[in-house]
Amino acid sequence: MTPGAGAASTPGGSGSAARSPTALRADAARNVAQIRAAAIAAFHGRGLGTPLEEIASAAGVSKATIYNRFGGRQGLIDAVIEELVGAEMRSIVDRAGQPGDPWERLATYVTDLRDLQYREPAAVDVILMAYPRSAQVNAQWQLGRASGIALVEQAHQAGVIRADFTPDDLYQALVANGLALRHRPKPGRQDYDRRGRFLLDGIRPHR
Amino acid sequence: MTPGAGAASTPGGSGSAARSPTALRADAARNVAQIRAAAIAAFHGRGLGTPLEEIASAAGVSKATIYNRFGGRQGLIDAVIEELVGAEMRSIVDRAGQPGDPWERLATYVTDLRDLQYREPAAVDVILMAYPRSAQVNAQWQLGRASGIALVEQAHQAGVIRADFTPDDLYQALVANGLALRHRPKPGRQDYDRRGRFLLDGIRPHR
DNA sequence: AACTAACTTGACGCTACCGTCAACTTGACT
DNA sequence: AGTCAAGTTGACGGTAGCGTCAAGTTAGTT
Numbered sequence: 001m002t003p004g005a006g007a008a009s010t011p012g013g014s015g016s017a018a019r020s021p022t023a024l025r026a027d028a029a030r031n032v033a034q035i036r037a038a039a040i041a042a043f044h045g046r047g048l049g050t051p052l053e054e055i056a057s058a059a060g061v062s063k064a065t066i067y068n069r070f071g072g073r074q075g076l077i078d079a080v081i082e083e084l085v086g087a088e089m090r091s092i093v094d095r096a097g098q099p100g101d102p103w104e105r106l107a108t109y110v111t112d113l114r115d116l117q118y119r120e121p122a123a124v125d126v127i128l129m130a131y132p133r134s135a136q137v138n139a140q141w142q143l144g145r146a147s148g149i150a151l152v153e154q155a156h157q158a159g160v161i162r163a164d165f166t167p168d169d170l171y172q173a174l175v176a177n178g179l180a181l182r183h184r185p186k187p188g189r190q191d192y193d194r195r196g197r198f199l200l201d202g203i204r205p206h207r
Numbered sequence: 208m209t210p211g212a213g214a215a216s217t218p219g220g221s222g223s224a225a226r227s228p229t230a231l232r233a234d235a236a237r238n239v240a241q242i243r244a245a246a247i248a249a250f251h252g253r254g255l256g257t258p259l260e261e262i263a264s265a266a267g268v269s270k271a272t273i274y275n276r277f278g279g280r281q282g283l284i285d286a287v288i289e290e291l292v293g294a295e296m297r298s299i300v301d302r303a304g305q306p307g308d309p310w311e312r313l314a315t316y317v318t319d320l321r322d323l324q325y326r327e328p329a330a331v332d333v334i335l336m337a338y339p340r341s342a343q344v345n346a347q348w349q350l351g352r353a354s355g356i357a358l359v360e361q362a363h364q365a366g367v368i369r370a371d372f373t374p375d376d377l378y379q380a381l382v383a384n385g386l387a388l389r390h391r392p393k394p395g396r397q398d399y400d401r402r403g404r405f406l407l408d409g410i411r412p413h414r
Numbered sequence: 415a416a417c418t419a420a421c422t423t424g425a426c427g428c429t430a431c432c433g434t435c436a437a438c439t440t441g442a443c444t
Numbered sequence: 445a446g447t448c449a450a451g452t453t454g455a456c457g458g459t460a461g462c463g464t465c466a467a468g469t470t471a472g473t474t
Contacts, residue, residue: 025441025450051431062453067433069451164401172387172394172402179386180379187379194371195379202409232420232471258461269423274463276421415474422469428462439452444445 032069034059039080047121047182048077048131078136085123088116089140093147103160106151107200110170113144114196117178118186124178145171165203173199239276241266246287254328254389255284255338285343292330295323296347300354310367313358314407317377320351321403324385325393331385352378372410380406 024032038059042050052073056063070076096109116123125131126140149167156163187195231239245266249257259280263270277283303316323330332338333348356374363370394402 027441028451031452052433053431063432064434064453065451068453072433162405165405168398169402169405172391172398173405175391176383176387179390180383183386183390184379184382191375191379195376198369198372198376198380198409199405200409201413202405202407206408234471235421238422259463260461270462271423271464272421275423279463417474418470418472420469420471423465423467425466426464428464430460432458434456434458435453436455437453439450440448441450442448444447 028069031059031061031065035061035066035069035076036080039076040084043077043080043084043122044120048073048081048125048137052076074131074134077131077134081122081126081134081136081140085116085120085126086136086140088120088123089126089144092116093143096147096151101160102151102155102158103204106155106161109148109151110174110200111196113174114177114192117174117181118189118192121182124181127174127178128182159205161203162205169203235276238266238268238272242268242273242276242283243287246283247291250284250287250291250329251327255280255288255332255344259283281338281341284338284341288329288333288341288343288347292323292327292333293343293347295327295330296333296351299323300350303354303358309358309362309365310411313362313368316355316358317381317407318403320381321384321399324381324388325396325399328389331388334381334385335389366412368410369412376410 035055038055039050042055042058052066053063055076056066059066066072066076070079092109092112095112096105098105113127117127126137127144129137129141131137148170152161152165152167152170155161156165186192242262245262246257249262249265259273260270262283263273273279273283277286299316299319302319303312305312320334324334333344334351336344336348338344355377359368359372359374359377362368363372393399
């Protein structure tokens with residue numbers, strides 16, 4: 001099953017093609033590249049649920065070719081999610097892992113993740129785990145999640161967030177935010193950021 | 208079009224049926240009652256988007272009969288929404304309109320609406336305006352909305368909420384909450400209520 | 415008990431998407 | 445320039461829901 005799976009990784013290399021037994025024919029390699037590009041654009045605009053037919057026609061191929069090359073939506077997501085949100089997600093986690101004031105780090109993490117959700121619909125799908133069978137997406141989210149848990153714990157130890165706040169509360173807040181971005185018209189940046197501040201102020205220790 | 212529309216209102220009265228020209232035949236009146244009951248149960252369990260076929264079979268009729276008697280989903284919603292959420296919504300608004308401490312009244316309103324959302328999926332649809340063409344639903348939500356706006360304004364005058372908080376922020380918070388209830392597994396009551404407290408604490412004036 | 419307007423419904427066509435396959439086309443090697 | 449494995453695709457069948465209508469059934473009247 002899933003014949004050409006794995007083909008998406010380094011289809012051509014650069015110059016010298018040794019023509020390994022699993023190498024793609026030139027037309028197929030071209031299609032892989034076009035499909036990837038179309039998928040990235042579509043996922044960026046509409047999220048990971050974009051109809052495959054739409055991506056196929058944007059890539060100038062038929063829907064069946066996506067199945068041939070990537071094995072379906074899961075495989076296609078796996079092939080582009082790193083480029084789409086992986087780098088950003090990692091940089092957010094890195095930044096939050098830097099030494100510094102626990103509250104600042106948590107606030108930065110929340111703000112950065114909310115910003116990513118605002119800019120990138122595909123990131124919303126990652127956080128909502130809308131396609132949990134995709135290994136890449138799962139890994140991506142585990143990364144963010146582990147970081148969030150650590151930050152909440154450290155903030156607790158420093159006493160800078162209310163005692164009854166749990167890591168899951170943080171996750172649910174991000175989920176609710178993602179659902180709003182997914183299902184409602186995008187708020188203006190001003191409004192969105194202000195609401196982010198309300199969230200952060202709500203989790204500090206009682207006055 | 209929509210032949211039997213309006214039939215849902217007082218189909219039988221009580222005893223003396225004067226057989227007005229628009230009166231329903233006995234079998235039709237029975238079906239109306241069964242459909243209403245099935246719709247109330249279904250909407251309560253699954254929200255206003257429950258497939259009509261499901262409601263029809265629960266009522267022991269065919270889907271087409273719902274169209275005959277109520278003119279479709281809109282009409283069906285109109286026929287039961289009052290019983291489903293109207294009374295509760297009005298009581299929440301009443302309670303919030305009582306004289307008293309502005310903060311207490313706002314907090315009560317938020318808590319009550321969140322509680323209603325938790326208990327009644329149909330109320331979530333009302334707040335999300337998932338079926339905006341339904342006059343009843345619209346009226347219901349206008350009621351709640353107007354009350355919310357007034358409460359926020361009064362709280363501002365009393366200086367008990369942060370100056371940058373808007374009525375729309377309140378609405379968006381309730382929407383995000385409704386979306387979470389709609390699209391994710393229901394949290395436990397403890398967790399849900401705690402998160403409601405975070406929300407309220409986040410909108411008080413800065414420490 | 416015959417009549418007929420009111421009523422019900424199975425079956426249909428429609429939308430929008432998914433995933434598959436037999437038949438065709440073509441790149442690459444000889 | 446011939447061969448054929450690799451590759452592509454149009455067309456299909458499946459899911460899940462909506463809204464409609466011709467044909468059949470029945471309540472209520474005479």
